[in-house]
Amino acid sequence: MIESYDHCRFRSTINMARYGFGSGEYKYFSYPLPPALTELRPQAYDRLVGLANDWYAAMGKPDRFPAAHSDFLKRCHDAGQTRPTPLILKYGSGDYNTLHQDIYGDNVFPLQMAILLSDPADFDGGEFVLTEQRPRQQSRANVVQLAQGDAVIFAVRERPVRGTKGVYRVQHRHGVSRLHRGSRFTVGVIFHDAA
Ligand SMILES: O=C(O)CCC(=O)C(=O)O
Ligand SMILES: [Fe+2]
Incomplete structure (x- = not known):
């Protein structure tokens, strides 16, 4: 998969510094x-769609996600979100990814996945960071330690948490801390397509 970085067909290449997204480069697959991604994306969706629908019910949102990823993609495509969002990211020493949310239109599947392709021995720093912000509170950062090949599944934008006074929404953002040495490759699997 790392080799695909130089050999695959991509729809666009983003220099992160140019857009103020951090430092490093990523490419969206076409x-x-x-x-591997053609198989993984719908399989992972199958495992997550129940949770996504439970979250939406708990948050009092009326939308529900169809059982099959192909039906969800059709919904995206009919709404003009036709461009594929799976991507591969490449970080070198000094690079980082600022905290963000991967929203590309009105259709948003609430969970996404990132897979560490590199061996953690090949870099220092470069930690996957997930922040969560409860209503009227400051953000809390979580660092997720990944072994090579591990995937982290996380909320794109928000998720419901049950408190003493009912359900509230926790807001999330994710990013990558600065690499101090080496190189780090990841694959990001986002289930909605982009406008
Ligand atoms: O490189 C990472 O670990 C995170 C990449 C990312 O922002 C994503 O997959 O959406
Ligand atoms: Fe992201």
């Missing part, structure tokens, strides 16, 4: 996705 359709058809590489075989």
Whole structure:
């Protein structure tokens, strides 16, 4: 998969510094996705769609997600979100990814996945950071330690948490802390497509 960085077909390459997204580079795959992602994306969706619908019910949102990823993608495409969002990211020494949310239109699947392709021995720093902000509170940062090949599944924008006074929404953002040495590659799997 790391080798695909230089050999695959991509729809666009983003220099993160140019857009103020941090430092490093990422590329969005074009359709058809590489075989591993063509398989993984709907399979992971199958495992997550129940939780996504439970979250929406708990947050009092009326929308529900269809059982099959192909039906959700059709919904995205009909709404003009036709461009594929799976991506591969490359960080070198000094690079980082500022805290953000991967929202590309009105259709947003509330969970996403990032997979560490590199061996953690090959870099220092470069930690996956997930912040959560409860209503009227400051943000709390979580660092997720990943082994090579591990995936982290996290909230794109918000998730429901049950408190003593009912359910409230926790806001999330994610990013990557600065690399101090080496190189780090990840694959990001976002389930909605982009406008
Ligand atoms: O490189 C990472 O660990 C995070 C990449 C990212 O922002 C994403 O997959 O959406
Ligand atoms: Fe992201």
